[in-house]
Amino acid sequence: MVLDDYGKKSDLPIHSFNPKKTKQTSPLKKIGAGIVAIILLWWIFTRGGDDNTKPTLQVPDDTHQAFEVTKDGITEIDPTEPVVAKTDEEIYKETVNYYDLADYTGSADGSTKGDVVLFLMPLRNAENVLPMAFHNLMNLTYDHSLIDIAFLVSDCSPNDRTLETVFEYSVALQNGTLVDKLREEEEFKHSSKFKGSSDLFQLYMDQEYVNNVKKAYNNPESYHANYRQPFRSVSIFKKDFGQAIGQGFSDRHAVKVQGIRRKLMGRARNWLTSNALKPDHSWVYWRDVDIETCPGTVLQDLMKHDYDVMVPNVWRPLPTFLGNEQPYDLNSWIESEAAVELAKTLDEDDVIVEGYAEYATWRVHLAYIRDNRASPDEVIDLDGVGGVSILAKARIFRRGVHFPAFTFMNHAETEAFGKMAKEMGFKVGGLPHYTVWHIYEPSEDDLKAIAKMERKKRRGGK
Secondary structure, three states, X not given: OEEOOOOOEEOOOOOOOOHHHOOOOOHHHHHHHHHHHHHHHHXXXXXXXXXXXXXXXXXXXXOOEEEEEEXXXXXXXXXXXXXXXOOHHHHHHHHOOOOOHHHHOOOOOHHHHOOEEEEEEEXXXXXXXXXXXXXXXXXXXXXXXXXXXXEEEOOOXXXXXXXXXXXXXXXXXXXXXHHHHHXXXXXXXXXXXXXXXXXXXXXXXXXXXXXXXXXXXXXXXXXXXXXXXXXXXXXXXXOOOOOOOOOXXXXXXXXXXXXXXXXXXXXXXXXXXXXXXXXXXXXEEEEOOOEEEXXXXXXXXXXXXXXXXXXXXXXXXXXXXXXXXXEOOOOOEEOOHHHHHXXXXXXXXXXXXXXXXXXXXXXXXXXXXXXXXXXXXXXXXXXXXXXXXXXXXXXXXXXXXXXXXXXXXXXXXXXXXXXXXXXXXXXXXXXXXXXXXXXXXXXXXXXXXXXXXXXXXXXXXX
């Protein structure tokens, strides 16, 4: 039984008709209907030549590019590639996978349990520091076959070659020749007759630190036997987010741009996480490109404490006339009553940022309680975290923790990430005496002071 066009029950099968009720049509009506059909066809064919009236397929605007890296080269992933017809059995075998997410919760001894780590690195105008970053990648002693790397290249200057350099280095990384390539580039750099004035600050750095950095990169293969081992995979994403703030030290650290900058960075982090995170990832590690020196065991060192979120301490070297060293990342902290009261006086959309006179929070900062004689395994619980080096269990992202690209509890991006994780009941911690070193980026005032001292030297110290 079926329903007719008016919703009434009908005993006739679909497509059936009753010949007794068929009406005869007169010849004149048939001729008239034919003329109407001819006019209609003429209108369709003549109008069909007008591009403005042709029906079009609306394709969503997706402005990103994605690339897969193999030892043989780079392959761009084309989402519009036609799908070849396959049998149901072939489709099932190739497209259906079963994962029990209880198997990928992350363990303190992940290196022995075979936990897969997703290594995420955002890049912007990073061409000059990529050799250092890739050296540090190869220096990771965690089994490379258990690490998936995903780079996000975004908002670079027109003439910047970050994307092209990442292509070159990633292919060499995966075919085991990157060590040789970087060595050749370094030798060429030192043989060049032209020395840039931008390197003058090195003459004013603590020479012990400079020598330690040189030693770290001189004979990298002596660190561990698997230095050249390819990684489980390398993916490269290219997408812009409208970041117009300059990459200079003064540009990035001006207080007036902090809220805008951090919200844009939050968008980029969330986008990369959502595109790169796979069901079999147990850990997610965020690393800034401009880390200068870092223990090769950093993943195991952060992982073994079994926190949901764990960060090291981050310092940077300074010229000797500025005191040799300084805490760098002030975004890892313990909440204070003063900061809670300060937040009550601010608008809902205002973002508190640490290290600025405009925001007196009186929080305990991870960076300021460092003691290089104390145990690097000491842990303290945190509320906010900095983004230079973050290890987190993948399960917290699956449960909704992210990097707010909006004001969350008067914070944004990584500090809001720590706050959100804490609010959702996850353990957030830091290692005050375990230090990784960020590169020194001279501020405009530093460069002026160095230039003044150089002029004094040329005048014979007068």
